[in-house]
Amino acid sequence: MYPPEFDYERADSVDHALELMDEHAGEEIELLAGGHSLLPTMKSGLASPDVLIDIGHIEALQGVETNGDGFSIGALANYADVDDSPEVWEGATAFADATHRIGDVQVRNRGTVGGNIAHADPASDLGGALLASNGTVVAQGPDGEREIPADDFYLGMYATALEPEELLTRIELPETGENDVGAYAKKPSPSSGYPIVGVAAVLHTDGEEIESARVGANNIMDHGVRLTPTEEALAGEPLEEETMEEAAEVATDELDDVMMMEDLQASAEFRAQLTRVYTKRALLGALDRLESAPPAAAD
Ligand SMILES: Cc1cc2nc3c(=O)[nH]c(=O)nc-3n(C[C@H](O)[C@H](O)[C@H](O)COP(=O)(O)OP(=O)(O)OC[C@H]3O[C@@H](n4cnc5c(N)ncnc54)[C@H](O)[C@@H]3O)c2cc1C
Known part of the structure; x- marks a missing residue:
């Protein structure tokens, strides 16, 4: 058409x-x-x-940079730019893992991080990863620049805190510590490759116990959400498989069943079940990585 x-x-x-x-x-x-x-x-x-x-040729919006505290990902950086960065894999592993699993090689070479996040498709792989990574969206408008924390950015289906006269210019991601780790797990749609459910987890640890955790999910509600019961269940617990399994069981406890996504690929009930399963996979994936430091790229 x-x-x-x-x-x-x-x-x-x-x-x-x-x-x-x-x-x-x-x-x-x-x-x-x-x-x-x-x-x-x-x-x-x-x-x-x-x-x-057409903003696709603006030089200032390209590329991935490492600064003292973390990473600055230009709005026009494509997924392959992020996936190709050993520094982002090391210091913002869950986010790199999510970009690695987007679409296919053509999509990863062409789609942009800024476009993905501004579009706010509930099925975007980056919704959960941005939340779990505690990212910040930087926007530029007629009154200058402003920073929007990930927790305040997603407002609903295709709806964000960006004003119509604002341009998303970059994403800032803090660098995690040497005992921290992250992972992303996704159930891809067999037809489109988009996630039916995707879960990103970032664990802040002292090497033996989990000090705190951020877990974000996409395509289960109309926008990316944090799975706070899982985060709370992880805090202060030992880095063991059993901890991950128990924390994953409560992943959907505080989600409103009525608002759960439902489509031809998954009923709300099946999606809730998938969320618990993929939360467990993300957490066990993070644990695996921690045990095989430095963080390994996904297969
Ligand atoms: C075959 C296929 C498979 C895909 N699979 C996946 C997948 O598995 N996972 C996934 O997450 N995505 C997937 N996508 C979507 C893809 O990731 C898109 O690239 C992404 O959603 C949008 O990024 P874009 O750069 O293409 O943005 P565009 O399509 O150019 O723009 C999208 C929207 O964002 C707005 N916008 C763009 N840039 C900015 C900016 N800097 N500031 C403010 N607003 C802006 C535009 O106005 C527009 O409304 C797939 C797409 C295709 C075609």
Whole structure:
């Protein structure tokens, strides 16, 4: 299917993109990053923007950088950029693991981290990973830059805390400590590769006990959520398989059954069961990695 006609503008810099967004204020605007979600939505008639602002060539939004405390992932970094970074695998393992498991090689070479997070598809692999990694979304708008903690970013299905006049410029991820570890486990849809359920876990440990944990899941509610009963069940417990299994059992205890995602691939009840199973896999995956330090890349 062909999308309806639209205007095309190409931005050369972040300031230029913001100028173009201001110029077209009041019209339906979409930003073109990797185009891997936007173009299918336009072709299927679900989005019909008046204007596409192509941000895909803005140099300042590219790449992955290591700073003193963690990582700065440019909005236009693609998944392969993250997956290819040994530093991110070492210091933000759950996030690297999630990017590694997105789609196929073409999608990983083309789709962007910023586009994925701004799009806020409930099935995005990065929803749970951003929450578990305690990431921060950095946005630039007419009034300057602002930081949005992951916990405040996702508001609902395809809905985020980004304002219409703001551009997501980068993601900041803190670097985990030497006894910390993370992993992502996903039940991929056999047809699309998107997760039916995905769970990311980051364990902060002293080498023997879990001091604290962050566990995030995607595609179980209308946006990425933290599994707080599991986080609470892990805190202060020994790094043992039994700890992980027990903590996974309570993963869905505080989720509202009525709001649980339900589609042709999984009923709400099956999805809740998958969530407990994939929480266990993520936790056991993290434990495995800790026992075979340094963190190993996924197969
Ligand atoms: C065959 C296929 C398989 C896929 N499998 C998976 C999968 O397994 N897991 C998964 O998570 N995803 C999957 N995807 C989706 C893919 O990851 C997309 O790349 C991603 O969802 C959107 O990123 P993009 O760069 O392509 O954004 P685009 O499609 O260019 O844009 C998406 C939306 O985000 C907005 N946007 C883009 N960049 C910014 C920005 N910097 N600031 C503000 N708004 C912005 C746009 O306006 C648009 O509304 C798949 C896609 C395809 C085609």
